Amino acid sequence: MPQYANIAVSILFDGLAYAMFLFITSVGLSVTMGLMNFVNLAHGAFAMIGGYVVVSLTRSYGVGFVPSLIIAAVLVALISVRFERRLYRRFYRATDLEQVLLTIGLAFMAIATFTYFYGPIPKSVPLPDWLQGSVNLGFRSFPAYRVFMIAVGAALIAVLWYGFERTNVGAMVRAAVDNRRMAESIGINVDRLFTLTFALGSGLAALGGGLAIQLLGLNPNFALLYLVLFLIVVAVGGLGSLKGTLLAALVLGIIDTGGKYLLADAGGFFIYAVTVIVLLLKPAGFYGRE
Amino acid sequence: MTAAALEVRGLNRNFGALKVTRDVDLTLERGARRALIGPNGAGKTTLVNLITGLLNPSSGKVVLGGQDITALSQAQRARRGIARTFQINQLFRGLTVLENLCLAVGERDGHCNNLWRATGARRVVIDEALDYLAALRIVDDALKLVRELPYGRQRLVEIAIALAQKPRVLLLDEPAAGVPSSETHLILDVVANLDPDIAILIIEHDMDVVFRFARKITVLVAGAIFTEGTPQEIMANEQVRAVYLGQEGHRVGGGVRHG
Amino acid sequence: MAASEKSRELAATGARERAAGYLVGRHRFRPAEALPWLLAIAAFFLFPDRMTFGNQALIMVMFALSLDLILGYAGIVSLGHAAFFGVGAYTVGLLIARLDWSEPLSSLLAAAMLSGLIGFVTGWFILRYRGLTVIMLTLATAIMLQEAGNLRSDISGGYDGLPGLVISPLFGIFDYDLYGHVNYLYVLGVLAVIFYMVRRIVYSPFGQALTGIRENVRRMHAIGSPVHRRLVTVYTISAAIAGVAGALFTQTNAYVTLTVFDFDNSAKVMVMLILGGTGRLYGAFIGAVVYMMLEDHLSKLSPTFWQFGIGLLLILAVLFAPRGLLGLVEEISRKSWRRGRAGAARRLIWKGEHWTVLAGSAVDGAAIGFIVGFAANFGQAHLLSEYIASLPGRALAFTCFGALVATAINAIYLAFTSRAAAEDRGS
Numbered sequence: 001m002p003q004y005a006n007i008a009v010s011i012l013f014d015g016l017a018y019a020m021f022l023f024i025t026s027v028g029l030s031v032t033m034g035l036m037n038f039v040n041l042a043h044g045a046f047a048m049i050g051g052y053v054v055v056s057l058t059r060s061y062g063v064g065f066v067p068s069l070i071i072a073a074v075l076v077a078l079i080s081v082r083f084e085r086r087l088y089r090r091f092y093r094a095t096d097l098e099q100v101l102l103t104i105g106l107a108f109m110a111i112a113t114f115t116y117f118y119g120p121i122p123k124s125v126p127l128p129d130w131l132q133g134s135v136n137l138g139f140r141s142f143p144a145y146r147v148f149m150i151a152v153g154a155a156l157i158a159v160l161w162y163g164f165e166r167t168n169v170g171a172m173v174r175a176a177v178d179n180r181r182m183a184e185s186i187g188i189n190v191d192r193l194f195t196l197t198f199a200l201g202s203g204l205a206a207l208g209g210g211l212a213i214q215l216l217g218l219n220p221n222f223a224l225l226y227l228v229l230f231l232i233v234v235a236v237g238g239l240g241s242l243k244g245t246l247l248a249a250l251v252l253g254i255i256d257t258g259g260k261y262l263l264a265d266a267g268g269f270f271i272y273a274v275t276v277i278v279l280l281l282k283p284a285g286f287y288g289r290e
Numbered sequence: 291m292t293a294a295a296l297e298v299r300g301l302n303r304n305f306g307a308l309k310v311t312r313d314v315d316l317t318l319e320r321g322a323r324r325a326l327i328g329p330n331g332a333g334k335t336t337l338v339n340l341i342t343g344l345l346n347p348s349s350g351k352v353v354l355g356g357q358d359i360t361a362l363s364q365a366q367r368a369r370r371g372i373a374r375t376f377q378i379n380q381l382f383r384g385l386t387v388l389e390n391l392c393l394a395v396g397e398r399d400g401h402c403n404n405l406w407r408a409t410g411a412r413r414v415v416i417d418e419a420l421d422y423l424a425a426l427r428i429v430d431d432a433l434k435l436v437r438e439l440p441y442g443r444q445r446l447v448e449i450a451i452a453l454a455q456k457p458r459v460l461l462l463d464e465p466a467a468g469v470p471s472s473e474t475h476l477i478l479d480v481v482a483n484l485d486p487d488i489a490i491l492i493i494e495h496d497m498d499v500v501f502r503f504a505r506k507i508t509v510l511v512a513g514a515i516f517t518e519g520t521p522q523e524i525m526a527n528e529q530v531r532a533v534y535l536g537q538e539g540h541r542v543g544g545g546v547r548h549g
Numbered sequence: 550m551a552a553s554e555k556s557r558e559l560a561a562t563g564a565r566e567r568a569a570g571y572l573v574g575r576h577r578f579r580p581a582e583a584l585p586w587l588l589a590i591a592a593f594f595l596f597p598d599r600m601t602f603g604n605q606a607l608i609m610v611m612f613a614l615s616l617d618l619i620l621g622y623a624g625i626v627s628l629g630h631a632a633f634f635g636v637g638a639y640t641v642g643l644l645i646a647r648l649d650w651s652e653p654l655s656s657l658l659a660a661a662m663l664s665g666l667i668g669f670v671t672g673w674f675i676l677r678y679r680g681l682t683v684i685m686l687t688l689a690t691a692i693m694l695q696e697a698g699n700l701r702s703d704i705s706g707g708y709d710g711l712p713g714l715v716i717s718p719l720f721g722i723f724d725y726d727l728y729g730h731v732n733y734l735y736v737l738g739v740l741a742v743i744f745y746m747v748r749r750i751v752y753s754p755f756g757q758a759l760t761g762i763r764e765n766v767r768r769m770h771a772i773g774s775p776v777h778r779r780l781v782t783v784y785t786i787s788a789a790i791a792g793v794a795g796a797l798f799t800q801t802n803a804y805v806t807l808t809v810f811d812f813d814n815s816a817k818v819m820v821m822l823i824l825g826g827t828g829r830l831y832g833a834f835i836g837a838v839v840y841m842m843l844e845d846h847l848s849k850l851s852p853t854f855w856q857f858g859i860g861l862l863l864i865l866a867v868l869f870a871p872r873g874l875l876g877l878v879e880e881i882s883r884k885s886w887r888r889g890r891a892g893a894a895r896r897l898i899w900k901g902e903h904w905t906v907l908a909g910s911a912v913d914g915a916a917i918g919f920i921v922g923f924a925a926n927f928g929q930a931h932l933l934s935e936y937i938a939s940l941p942g943r944a945l946a947f948t949c950f951g952a953l954v955a956t957a958i959n960a961i962y963l964a965f966t967s968r969a970a971a972e973d974r975g976s
């Protein structure tokens with residue numbers, strides 16, 4: 001295979017794996033922001049907590065990697081429900097600024113707490129044998145872990161798509177995102193719906209955080225470092241849109257990976273440039289309501 | 291021949307497949323006293339939003355004093371003399387009543403372009419603002435924050451702001467809605483005593499008010515103009531009764547006696 | 550009849566005069582306003598060995614003041630205000646390092662103009678939108694500038710920065726001493742000039758229009774205000790001031806690195822402003838100084854606790870003092886004037902539902918404490934059974950602690966909200 005084609009395939013493949021991480025972590029944020037217009041800057045903290053639960057479970061309690069991911073997702077989902085019920089709920093009608101302050105405060109506290117217990121040094125996670133090494137897909141071999149991430153991402157997209165487009169609950173969520181007051185007047189309990197999606201979104205964020213350890217490393221600053229990326233994916237994709245989030249994750253994931261491959265110095269410049277251009281052309285994002 | 295104060299020609303507005311405003315033609319002469327009535331969801335507020343520029347029409351044009359203003363923004367239209375009140379109060383809730391009025395006067399006369407001279411240094415502006423409050427008898431509330439006032443009082447501030455713009459065309463979207471009946475007469479008296487040169491369009495559900503105030507009535511049904519005429523003609527119109535007035539026939543009757 | 554008419558008229562003029570008098574006198578300087586400046590001068594004589602800290606505090610006051618102009622008055626939520634601080638800082642740094650231009654005052658002017666220009670251009674695009682889009686785009690502005698600097702690290706010096714920047718003596722006479730004495734007076738002087746300008750703007754009709762935009766942008770459009778122009782104007786001014794603050798930062802520290810563009814810097818200035826109180830000028834003073842003093846003491850003690858503390862502070866501020874320390878002081882003094890002790894007893898009678906909320910929060914706190922304790926056992930227990938066996942120790946303590954903290958926070962919150970509700974009913 002020629003050199004440039006090889007690089008192109010690598011960019012596409014790594015970009016795809018990265019995009020899956022972005023999608024899994026951001027999709028919950030998108031739906032909850034679309035439903036309640038709630039600016040949740042603590043979303044990254046849920047991903048970070050998920051990552052540390054996985055680290056603790058695998059390292060200290062000897063649980064396998066995949067079961068740890070599932071436990072982390074469920075655990076964080078449960079915790080997030082209580083947060084939503086006790087704290088967030090009071091701020092749905094608050095101003096953007098108050099929501100920003102509250103959730104940034106939570107993120108700071110989470111970072112400090114986890115720095116205290118785990119230290120600032122990045123953690124890694126022991127992987128089972130079948131996730132190490134590489135997989136040969138006929139024309140080329142790829143790192144097994146990234147193949148795994150893409151597979152998980154694809155499976156989740158399928159499940160979410162089915163849930164969102166084909167089930168009753170999904171229809172209710174779509175209706176509520178579209179027009180909250182109308183949805184309420186036809187008897188949809190938007191509050192409960194929100195708790196449910198919030199839990200799901202936080203659980204997925206935790207899953208994303210667990211999956212990202214191997215790819216990006218995990219330290220407590222994860223909560224704010226990648227939050228900006230999640231927000232960008234949400235804003236570019238359009239609030240509350242599954243399709244938009246997926247598209248934005250793919251575009252941004254592949255562009256970022258490509259930029260880093262081809263122009264290492266440019267760092268994150270491309271991703272922000274793309275964000276600014278998209279938002280200037282379509283302020284509501286790819287699939288957002290104008 | 292002088293141009294009409296406001297002319298609307300072939301105005302359409304669609305929300306997706308839904309046609310909210312359909313081929314509306316409307317002319318307000320100078321000093322017009324017009325009522326716009328119609329069942330809920332007829333698109334009355336949408337029409338006002340199209341005239342003021344809060345919404346852009348899908349097609350058609352809006353002409354103010356002979357000048358096409360369709361392409362102008364809301365603020366540009368306001369500066370050319372269109373003022374409105376909102377169906378639900380849109381006020382500066384965290385500011386005092388007096389500051390609310392000073393802002394309207396200041397923006398009208400371009401004082402707000404001044405970054406250096408203090409607001410308080412212009413006594414003329416403050417005095418004019420107080421005049422509007424005096425006209426609506428709310429001088430005593432001048433230093434209260436708007437959010438501390440009862441809703442009915444806030445409604446008066448809403449009207450005072452519109453008046454402070456010294457409009458040529460004034461659009462009142464249910465000015466008495468939410469005001470206790472003991473205070474509605476205050477609002478209506480003020481409206482009745484406005485400068486006879488101002489063209490006024492009022493959206494109102496209370497037929498008493500409509501028949502007392504309006505010299506001409508426009509009936510809007512499902513986004514289109516259903517009919518137009520003097521109060522007597524509208525009252526006599528069997529179709530209007532069927533479509534709209536029928537459900538409130540007893541109130542129309544009351545209006546006739548008073549009128 | 551005529552007499553009562555006359556007296557009513559008199560009363561009406563009285564009300565008019567009172568109302569007008571309030572606006573007419575509002576912008577005049579009050580004696581109390583001298584206090585912060587006197588304190589700043591007193592600090593010069595009382596703490597001659599802490600001038601470096603004083604410099605940083607004054608610079609942050611200026612930075613917070615610039616944010617107050619857009620956030621507190623115009624209501625623009627920016628998470629990227631460090632962009633302009635950074636542009637100002639780099640203007641001075643590059644002038645010295647690359648062009649050998651080290652005259653301080655003209656450098657300040659250049660910094661103000663360049664950051665103002667960038668504020669104008671970005672603001673012109675960004676301020677057409679509201680809400681999340683603005684937050685995102687301001688954030689992206691700062692990061693893009695940082696990445697651009699990194700891209701051309703041959704010019705900017707990258708994250709290693711531009712060290713050893715020496716500025717010329719002020720007015721060609723006063724040399725900057727090692728202890729920052731001249732510097733302190735220089736920064737204080739610049740701050741005074743800027744503060745005077747900001748104060749004039751805030752009390753001008755333009756400033757009033759900004760509060761109008763913050764309070765209700767819809768109404769502003771309806772009364773014919775050129776909202777976009779107003780916002781871009783204030784954003785440009787604010788950017789220029791932030792640029793001056795950044796320029797002073799470079800001048801007093803004699804170095805600059807790309808970290809000035811950090812999100813942390815944007816977040817920090819916002820925390821300061823919120824802490825002091827938005828939309829009230831002196832909030833920037835109190836917020837920045839209190840924050841810097843806390844940081845000075847606590848972050849030396851433990852950066853981790855300090856970060857936790859800021860987070861907690863933000864949450865408490867949003868829950869209990871949305872108008873900052875100054876707002877809190879005002880509110881408390883106002884309330885204690887208005888109501889005596891009768892109200893206090895009424896406030897303490899709580900409804901039954903409060904107790905269920907408290908019980909719920911105790912359970913939540915316990916659960917979170919348990920999980921944290923569970924996670925904290927990293928490297929100590931290897932099985933769930935071992936963990937349960939160690940319960941009486943560490944984890945139990947965490948559980949109790951979590952329950953206690955959550956209950957306490959909720960109790961205070963309920964006390965506040967039920968009081969507010971009682972007052973709503975009362976009025």
